[in-house]
Amino acid sequence: MTNYLDFEKPLAEIEGKAEELRAMARSNDEMDISKEAAALDQKAADMLVDLYKDLTPWRKCQVARHPQRPHCQDYIDALFTEYTPLAGDRAFGDDHAVMGGLARFDGKPVLVIGHEKGNDTKSRIERNFGMARPEGYRKAIRLMDMADKFGLPVITLVDTPGAYPGKGAEERGQSEAIARSTEKCLQIKVPLISLIIGEGGSGGAVAFATANRLAMLEHSVYSVISPEGCASILWKDAEKMREAAEALRLTAKDLAELGICDRVIPEPLGGAHRHRADTIELVKGAIEKMLAELSGKSGDDLVKDRRQKFLTIGSRGLAA
Structure with missing residues (x-):
C-alpha cells in the first residue's frame, strides 16, 4: 500500500x-x-510526471522523508554480501540508530556504516528514528579505525534528521563524539565514499559524510538544520518551513552547483519509494564509479584529496 504525501x-x-x-x-x-x-x-x-517534474525544496524534503523510501538496511541487504554486523563503542553501549560492519561489494571487502531509521513503529523506536547518540558515532570511529588498519574502503549511507539532542546524549558528550567522527573521516588512509540516501541533517550527517566522494540521490536533502528548525529560529514560526527550505539550498542540485555534492544519482519517476529496486541498482552503479575513481591512490593522496575538497568548499565564484 502506497503512502501518499500531501502534494500527491x-x-x-x-x-x-x-x-x-x-x-x-x-x-x-x-x-x-x-x-x-x-x-x-x-x-x-x-x-x-507533472507533480515530479519540478519539485520545490520543501516537497523534496517530504519525498526524502517518505516512510517507504529504501533505508540503510535495504541497501545493505541488496548490495552487499557476507555482511557481518559489528556492535558497540567499547565504552558505553550499542546504538541501534547506527549500523555497520564488514561486507563485500562486488566481491571485494569493504566496511559499511549507515544510519537506520526503521520501517515500522517498533523498529523506528528501536532505531531512535535514525538519530544517533554519542555511542553511535564512537562505534563508527571504531569501525573506521578497523578499516584503516586492514586497508578496507569505507562506504557510508547517510539518512538522519540529525544527531539525537536528548539530555543523556549531551551528558555523554554528543558534540565531542560528532567532532571526533568527523576528524576520523579526515584521517583514515583508505577510500571513503558517502551517499545521502534520504535526509542529511546537521552535524549528525557530516560526521559520516566528510568523504573523498559525496553522492546524493536526486530527491535527498543535506543541510545544516531542518527547514522546521530554521524557521523556528529565524521567524519563531515552524510553519514557515517552505521559505526556510528555499533559503537553505538543501537539494542535490543546489549542492552540486555549490561543489559540496560530487554526484547526483537520478531517481525513477515518482521517487525512490515507488521504485525501490531500480533506485538501489542506480546507487550500486554510483558506488562502483566512485570506488573506481579512488582506486590506486595512496593513503596520503586520499587524505590530501579529502582535506582539499573540504577546504575549497564555498570558494566557487570568489575569484570572479
Whole structure:
C-alpha cells in the first residue's frame, strides 16, 4: 500500500478510483471496465510526471522523508554480501540508530556504516528514528579505525534528521563524539565514499559524510538544520518551513552547483519509494564509479584529496 504525501493527494484519488473499478470487476465477471481503468491509469501517469517534474525544496524534503523510501538496511541487504554486523563503542553501549560492519561489494571487502531509521513503529523506536547518540558515532570511529588498519574502503549511507539532542546524549558528550567522527573521516588512509540516501541533517550527517566522494540521490536533502528548525529560529514560526527550505539550498542540485555534492544519482519517476529496486541498482552503479575513481591512490593522496575538497568548499565564484 502506497503512502501518499500531501502534494500527491490528487494522484491518490485517481489511483484509488482505478483500484475501485478493478475491485468491482473482480467481484463481477461480466463487468468490463478495462477502458475506464486504463484511462484513469494514463491520467495518473500524466499527473505523476507533472507533480515530479519540478519539485520545490520543501516537497523534496517530504519525498526524502517518505516512510517507504529504501533505508540503510535495504541497501545493505541488496548490495552487499557476507555482511557481518559489528556492535558497540567499547565504552558505553550499542546504538541501534547506527549500523555497520564488514561486507563485500562486488566481491571485494569493504566496511559499511549507515544510519537506520526503521520501517515500522517498533523498529523506528528501536532505531531512535535514525538519530544517533554519542555511542553511535564512537562505534563508527571504531569501525573506521578497523578499516584503516586492514586497508578496507569505507562506504557510508547517510539518512538522519540529525544527531539525537536528548539530555543523556549531551551528558555523554554528543558534540565531542560528532567532532571526533568527523576528524576520523579526515584521517583514515583508505577510500571513503558517502551517499545521502534520504535526509542529511546537521552535524549528525557530516560526521559520516566528510568523504573523498559525496553522492546524493536526486530527491535527498543535506543541510545544516531542518527547514522546521530554521524557521523556528529565524521567524519563531515552524510553519514557515517552505521559505526556510528555499533559503537553505538543501537539494542535490543546489549542492552540486555549490561543489559540496560530487554526484547526483537520478531517481525513477515518482521517487525512490515507488521504485525501490531500480533506485538501489542506480546507487550500486554510483558506488562502483566512485570506488573506481579512488582506486590506486595512496593513503596520503586520499587524505590530501579529502582535506582539499573540504577546504575549497564555498570558494566557487570568489575569484570572479
